[in-house]
Amino acid sequence: xxxxxxxxxxxxxxxxxxxxxxxxxxxxxxxxxxxxxxxxxxxxxxxxxxxxxxxxxxxxxxxxxxxxxxxxxxxxxxxxxxxxxxxxxxxxxxxxxxxxxxxxxxxxxxxxxxxxxxxxxxxxxxxxxxxxxxxxxxxxxxxxxxxxxxxxxxxxxxxxxxxxxxxxxxxxxxxxxxxxxxxxxxxxxxxxxxxxxxxxxxxxxxxxxxxxxxxxxxxxxxxxxxxxxxxxxxxxxxxxxxxxxxxxxxxxxxxxxxxxxxxxxxxxxxxxxxxxxxxxxx
Numbered sequence: 001x002x003x004x005x006x007x008x009x010x011x012x013x014x015x016x017x018x019x020x021x022x023x024x025x026x027x028x029x030x031x032x033x034x035x036x037x038x039x040x041x042x043x044x045x046x047x048x049x050x051x052x053x054x055x056x057x058x059x060x061x062x063x064x065x066x067x068x069x070x071x072x073x074x075x076x077x078x079x080x081x082x083x084x085x086x087x088x089x090x091x092x093x094x095x096x097x098x099x100x101x102x103x104x105x106x107x108x109x110x111x112x113x114x115x116x117x118x119x120x121x122x123x124x125x126x127x128x129x130x131x132x133x134x135x136x137x138x139x140x141x142x143x144x145x146x147x148x149x150x151x152x153x154x155x156x157x158x159x160x161x162x163x164x165x166x167x168x169x170x171x172x173x174x175x176x177x178x179x180x181x182x183x184x185x186x187x188x189x190x191x192x193x194x195x196x197x198x199x200x201x202x203x204x205x206x207x208x209x210x211x212x213x214x215x216x217x218x219x220x221x222x223x224x225x226x227x228x229x230x231x232x233x234x235x236x237x238x239x240x241x242x243x244x245x246x247x248x249x250x251x252x253x254x255x256x257x258x259x260x261x262x263x264x265x266x267x268x269x270x271x272x273x274x275x276x277x278x279x280x281x282x
Contacts, residue, residue, distance in 0.1 A: 046072030046107060047079040052100045054092035060100040061256070063088050064127035064164065066117050066155070067134040070172070070244070071105030075235030083236075086245035087131060087252065094253055102127070110137045111148045114155035127164040129255050131248060132156075133213075135171030135199060139191045149198045156206040165255030166208035169248055170196035173214035176221045179233040200267055207269040209251040209262075216247040216265035 046069065052060050065071050065084040073082025080086075088101040102125050104117040111134050132155065138148040152168070159166045173196075174180070175189025196214055203210040220243055221228045221236075228240040236244060251266045253259035262268065 049084045053088045054098045057098045060098040061128045062100045064130040065103040066132045067105045068109040069107040071133040075230030081238035083241045111151040129165040133169040149202045153202050156208045167251045168203045169213045170199040173218040204271045210267040212265045
């Protein structure tokens with residue numbers, strides 16, 4: 001009886017190992033298929049967007065944009081359709097100020113590269129508010145969640161030390177990428193949501209604003225992929241960037257003291273995961 005149980009246990013372990021190897025091979029094959037389907041029809045560089053917008057409105061605010069290809073605006077057909085420019089123009093109208101936009105984001109960037117993007121800034125850049133969108137490449141390249149979050153915390157603290165308000169758009173829902181087959185897409189959804197939650201908690205802990213992109217724009221990307229995604233079916237289209245910029249704007253305005261209340265999906269500095277404010281030691 002005991003011997004039979006041991007043999008059965010060994011068979012189960014062997015079957016599990018075979019299944020794991022098979023699943024891993026399937027996922028690798030699906031990843032190759034997804035890369036081939038997506039390709040690089042948009043190139044590997046965003047537009048040059050650094051300039052002052054709405055100059056007639058007077059003394060400018062400085063808006064800094066950091067992060068990955070979404071922050072860089074890859075997928076937009078024109079400069080004015082990129083995330084940074086849309087945010088700069090929306091901010092100028094809301095604040096009735098001109099806005100100097102500085103974008104140091106890079107296509108393909110992972111979170112650890114935020115420090116490099118900050119180091120490259122010209123000495124005269126003193127951002128009033130910084131918008132960061134990063135995380136998707138960390139998931140794709142299987143960066144350890146703890147490492148990704150640690151690098152984000154360092155960047156947010158460095159920006160706050162410079163006197164900049166910080167708004168982080170958390171990792172988008174990779175489950176919205178219809179070009180990626182199942183079950184790889186579901187694994188991407190799970191990993192991106194875990195990272196987004198960890199990012200949110202880290203950002204508010206470091207005195208920044210977090211915007212849960214999967215919550216505030218994810219549903220429209222899921223329901224209208226042909227409109228929201230660019231030709232590569234991976235990056236936002238012009239319409240996708242318009243939606244994303246509008247989704248980020250309330251926290252940008254709140255950080256600058258121009259808006260009292262933020263909508264659902266936005267998390268203020270010090271906010272607990274349930275929306276309550278964390279207790280601070282006296």
